[in-house]
Amino acid sequence: xxxxxxxxxxxxxxxxxxxxxxxxxxxxxxxxxxxxxxxxxxxxxxxxxxxxxxxxxxxxxxxxxxxxxxxxxxxxxxxxxxxxxxxxxxxxxxxxxxxxxxxxxxxxxxxxxxxxxxxxxxxxxxxxxxxxxxxxxxxxxxxxxxxxxxxxxxxxxxxxxxxxxxxxxxxxxxxxxxxxxxxxxxxxxxxxxxxxxxxxxxxxxxxxxxxxxxxxxxxxxxxxxxxxxxxxxxxxxxxxxxxxxxxxxxxxxxxxxxxxxxxxxxxxxxxxxxxxxxxxxxxxx
Amino acid sequence: xxxxxxxxxxxxxxxxxxxxxxxxxxxxxxxxxxxxxxxxxxxxxxxxxxxxxxxxxxxxxxxxxxxxxxxxxxxxxxxxxxxxxxxxxxxxxxxxxxxxxxxxxxxxxxxxxxxxxxxxxxxxxxxxxxxxxxxxxxxxxxxxxxxxxxxxxxxxxxxxxxxxxxxxxxxxxxxxxxxxxxxxxxxxxxxxxxxxxxxxxxxxxxxxxxxxxxxxxxxxxxxxxxxxxxxxxxxxxxxxxxxxxxxxxxxxxxxxxxxxxxxxxxxxxxxxxxxxxxxxxxxxxxxxxxxxxxxxxxxxxxxxxxxxxxxxxxxxxxxxxxxxxxxxxxxxxxxxxxxxxxxxxxxxxxxxxxxxxxxxxxxxxxxxxx
Numbered sequence: 001x002x003x004x005x006x007x008x009x010x011x012x013x014x015x016x017x018x019x020x021x022x023x024x025x026x027x028x029x030x031x032x033x034x035x036x037x038x039x040x041x042x043x044x045x046x047x048x049x050x051x052x053x054x055x056x057x058x059x060x061x062x063x064x065x066x067x068x069x070x071x072x073x074x075x076x077x078x079x080x081x082x083x084x085x086x087x088x089x090x091x092x093x094x095x096x097x098x099x100x101x102x103x104x105x106x107x108x109x110x111x112x113x114x115x116x117x118x119x120x121x122x123x124x125x126x127x128x129x130x131x132x133x134x135x136x137x138x139x140x141x142x143x144x145x146x147x148x149x150x151x152x153x154x155x156x157x158x159x160x161x162x163x164x165x166x167x168x169x170x171x172x173x174x175x176x177x178x179x180x181x182x183x184x185x186x187x188x189x190x191x192x193x194x195x196x197x198x199x200x201x202x203x204x205x206x207x208x209x210x211x212x213x214x215x216x217x218x219x220x221x222x223x224x225x226x227x228x229x230x231x232x233x234x235x236x237x238x239x240x241x242x243x244x245x246x247x248x249x250x251x252x253x254x255x256x257x258x259x260x261x262x263x264x265x266x267x268x269x270x271x272x273x274x275x276x277x278x279x280x281x282x283x284x285x
Numbered sequence: 286x287x288x289x290x291x292x293x294x295x296x297x298x299x300x301x302x303x304x305x306x307x308x309x310x311x312x313x314x315x316x317x318x319x320x321x322x323x324x325x326x327x328x329x330x331x332x333x334x335x336x337x338x339x340x341x342x343x344x345x346x347x348x349x350x351x352x353x354x355x356x357x358x359x360x361x362x363x364x365x366x367x368x369x370x371x372x373x374x375x376x377x378x379x380x381x382x383x384x385x386x387x388x389x390x391x392x393x394x395x396x397x398x399x400x401x402x403x404x405x406x407x408x409x410x411x412x413x414x415x416x417x418x419x420x421x422x423x424x425x426x427x428x429x430x431x432x433x434x435x436x437x438x439x440x441x442x443x444x445x446x447x448x449x450x451x452x453x454x455x456x457x458x459x460x461x462x463x464x465x466x467x468x469x470x471x472x473x474x475x476x477x478x479x480x481x482x483x484x485x486x487x488x489x490x491x492x493x494x495x496x497x498x499x500x501x502x503x504x505x506x507x508x509x510x511x512x513x514x515x516x517x518x519x520x521x522x523x524x525x526x527x528x529x530x531x532x533x534x535x536x537x538x539x540x541x542x543x544x545x546x547x548x549x550x551x552x553x554x555x556x557x558x559x560x561x562x563x564x565x566x567x568x569x570x571x572x573x574x575x576x577x578x579x580x581x582x583x584x585x586x587x588x589x590x591x592x593x594x595x596x597x598x599x600x601x602x603x604x605x606x607x608x609x610x611x612x613x614x615x616x617x618x619x620x621x622x623x624x625x626x627x628x629x630x631x632x633x634x635x636x637x638x639x640x641x642x643x644x645x646x647x648x649x650x651x652x653x654x655x
Binding site (some may be wrong): 180183184187188189190199 | 369
């Protein structure tokens, strides 16, 4: 490489390297070190696995951890099930202006912040909210109905927040499927279901997996939606981390929690890739 | 009617109207079993619409399609005994070759070992044994072509539809595949319906060709009929090359006639039974290869059209080389095929030549309908 070209390459790479090193790598290393500290006295620390031990011996922590994982997986599945037909319609059935209009409609909710969107759900679902009033007016309920502060409300909020991140990769991969391949599937005797199973889904697999990874990570790491829509019984793991860091000033335990969350999401993403036979390069490239 | 007399494919008064346009207008034809039928026409003439109606992807506005005597109205594409080779082949990229060919058999819920055997047989038949485990993108254009045909043929359809499948191939391979398609058709002994805008594909392969223009069939016949006895000015102009002139008929004598072209030439032609009378406007078509070229006018005495002129350009194209001859009064340029005997190899621009052709070769049509 020419010296000047080499300099250019280094200059172009510097922002990325600074970003990775300063905002990702160094904080994580530091957090890992913090998580291995055990406070034995005022200002005195030992290196031990005590924080991780606390995590595994306290049922509330472990329970919340597993609940968060399972609910994130469920939220991802529900998002996929709702987003797939919508994406298929936008990518393969709608044409021209309708296609872009529909895609824009899916995008519009993201023009307002997540906080405002979540407040929107609260207005709809609370005891004195629209849905409750509607049910009473229709005679289906004889008193105000509270629909907030439970797992279902969290699920609604998570799916709603994640929808676009599932749709973008799905629409992109489905659009790249040649119409005549689908027609060939029918022409050679396939039914709607077998064409979907043998042709459409295998083709869309990279999009499905990359959408699922993004949605799963967003759900797992979401703080706002579970806090606002979930009640006292619907704890989310990020709330525990927050309370360790901010409320209880127990950075050591908070850091350990953070690391467990990182480990969990990596493990589930890896498992997802293994099960579907996809690679990270294929789904992200 | 005995079963072998029932046409494999029969279309009656087939019409397809889109919102404001009629894509296919009252077309009727039938295809006898085991024959190679082509629909030839320029793009936008409605040939793809016909094919999609036969395959079941479009519903006809009126008329009927019968396959082996059974009406196909209301039958979905996956229940029809026809299969289609798509323009870009549409092999399933998510499956390997064996899975591609076995796809239709799996849909018929055939037992696995039987599928494997049939797929192997099909691969053998298309001359590509042992490629079953390869991916579709590892094949060459010609191999993909054959796999696409095999994928349909394992289902033993009554009719195989081919939608310009050679369009994406390069010239040499296309020439090769023409011959190969014809022999595959003979080997599978299945009725092929082939649509194309490339006249040489249609002429080389077909038993019967329908020339289509603006939603109607202009003429249905053998390649030879279309080439030598076109029934309309459109067919004369579309199939093969031709010199064409417009003019007024000055004399009619039985089948023979005389035309005074607008540029002032007097040409003799034939009306081949068409209703043309003295004084009518007419168009006359003469094929470049029907014109004889000679160094002296005495060689051309047997012809009733004789023109003297000079070579205005040489269009060298190997076996299909032509010259343009400007006639003596300089009004017209006539395209003439150069004989390959070497006699005119030394011909160069500006040389004087004599050309002539028999009036029988000049096809006349009433002007204004092409």
